Amino acid sequence: MSKALQEILGRNWSLFSKINRLSRRQARYAIAVITGHFGTGSMLLKMGIIDDPTCMACNEDVESTEHLLCECDGLARKRLDLLGVAYPQPEDYFQNKIFNQTLRVDF
Numbered sequence: 001m002s003k004a005l006q007e008i009l010g011r012n013w014s015l016f017s018k019i020n021r022l023s024r025r026q027a028r029y030a031i032a033v034i035t036g037h038f039g040t041g042s043m044l045l046k047m048g049i050i051d052d053p054t055c056m057a058c059n060e061d062v063e064s065t066e067h068l069l070c071e072c073d074g075l076a077r078k079r080l081d082l083l084g085v086a087y088p089q090p091e092d093y094f095q096n097k098i099f100n101q102t103l104r105v106d107f
């Protein structure tokens, strides 16, 4: 884990400790989400890779990490099945129950 990332996560020791115990693959996804470098439509638009960042799951909003994890109507049922809540708040992902459930999802 890079020093810069350790400094960012170091402010939240609980989160740092959890990520440090993950497999390399799980940690990669967790860090991508935390740092906003998950391959969402909004990020791919910024990189000039795509022209339309509209969410493919709902076709209603810009696809961002927060939209996918918390707001997307097209993924609400899946979040409910996997996490036990259809529309979690961003801070809910830092709670043990949802954090642990999220890591069981096979990306």
Ligand SMILES: [Zn+2]
Pocket (backbone or CB within 6 Å): 055, 056, 057, 058, 059, 060, 061, 067, 071, 072, 073, 074, 075
């Ligand atoms: Zn959506």
